[in-house]
Amino acid sequence: MKHTIFRTALLGAAVGMSAGAASAADYKQNPFTLVYEGAITQNEAGKVNIHPVTYRLNGLDISANVYTPANYDPAKTYPAVVVAHPNGGVKEQVAGLYAQRLADKGYITIAADAAYQGASGGEPRNVDKPAYRIEDIHGMADFITNYAGVDQQRLGLLGICGGGGYSLAAATTDKRFTSIATVSMFNSGLVRRNGYNESQLDTISQRLQQASDARAQEAAGGEILYAGDANLTDEQIAKLPFDLYRQGYEYYWKTHAHPNSTFKYTMSSLLDLMRFDATDQIELIDKPLLMIAGTKADSLYMSEQAFAKATGTQDKELFKIEGATHIETYWVPEYVDAAMNKLTAFYEKTL
Incomplete structure (x- = not known):
């Protein structure tokens, strides 16, 4: 049964690894512990700057980074974008x-660590419940729309x-969000429940029982x-x-490892994850929608399913990056550039 739970976790999305397993130490070379190529190393006048912030959300301290454009002037107004990280990932x-x-x-822009994860507060650590992750997004919107210079209507x-x-x-x-975009969208609940590419349909009840037992053990102290x-x-x-x-x-264990990024999550979280589906009531989205995924991504089916169900908006596009896998959209320059070109045009038009 241990093997089954492991596979469920791995299928769960953009996997992360513990710091002890990491062989890369790029985060140590960056004062903000950023691990991506071209990351800011210091704030300079006339350039994009990064601002680590902490704010309260439902009694927890949330750790976030706010990025401001070159020559940012708080007296002016700017459009803003909330960025939600992958499962197991962190804002860096x-x-x-x-x-x-x-x-x-x-x-x-703002990128925040999810509650109970990364550098954000919450106990026990690494709770991974959809309701919390969704609330994290609302919370980022709360914070950034009150940040100096942000146009709340964009x-x-x-x-x-x-x-x-x-x-x-x-x-x-x-409905504060004027437009919505995804990159390599992963339907966490679907995968936790059915397995990646429907590979664990025969063990759903067994895994739910294990999650139920884990919650009972937590409740008993x-x-x-x-x-x-x-x-x-x-x-x-x-x-x-699978490539993912x-x-x-x-990506998470070697080339872009970060000590706050972890592969594990509480087993009791599966009670919430396995009854969740990212496409539930997706027809309520009535704003412009852009979904980006690689043509070689073995997760592409999830973007295709969600796109088909998003019938509440006529302004929608599924943009496929030729040759890209799921993880390659995270860091391979040509694929990131392709995604950014599309996102730039999308947000210019809709914000």
Whole structure:
């Protein structure tokens, strides 16, 4: 059964690894612990700047980075974009990359660590419940719309991987978002429930029982059980069946490792995850919608399913990046550039 839970975790989206397993130490070379290529190393006049902030959300301290455009003037007004990170990821990784690139285009952007994750508060650590992740997005909107210079009427949303699925869910009801975009959208609930590409349909009840037992143990004051707390060898990684698995390990465990990014989440979270679906009531999205995914991504089916169900808006596009896999949209320059070109045009038109 341990093997089953591990696979569920791995299928769950943009995987992360514990700091102890990381072989890369790029975060140590950056004063803001950013791990992406081209990351800000210092704030300079006339350039994009980064501003670490902390704010309260439902009694918890949320750790976030706000990026401001070159020559930012708080007396002027700017459009803003909220950026939601992948499951297992943190604000210093791909969410920070896209937030910085958008700031370079003139937007004030925010990327925050999810509650109970990263540098944000919350106990037990690494609770991963959809309701919390959706509330994180509402909370980022709360904060950034009150940031100096932000035009509250021009607020965009960008969700990456698992953050993309949660962004769709948040946007069904939060009409502050003028337009919504996703990159490599991952429907966390669907995958936790059915497995990646429907690979675990025969163990749903068994896994739900295990999650129920884990919650009962927590309620009784017992040990917090975690799913996905695994450490694979290079040989084991090479044998994983999907690109998302193999390249996810490479990204989170080696090339873009960060100590706050972790692979594990509380097993009891599965009670909430397995009844969630990012496409539930997606027809309530009545704003411009852009979904971006790679043609070689084995997660592409999730963007295609969500796009088909998003019938509440006629202003929508599914843009496929030729040759890109899921994880490659996180860091490969040509694919990030392709996504950014599309996002720039989209937000220019809609914000």
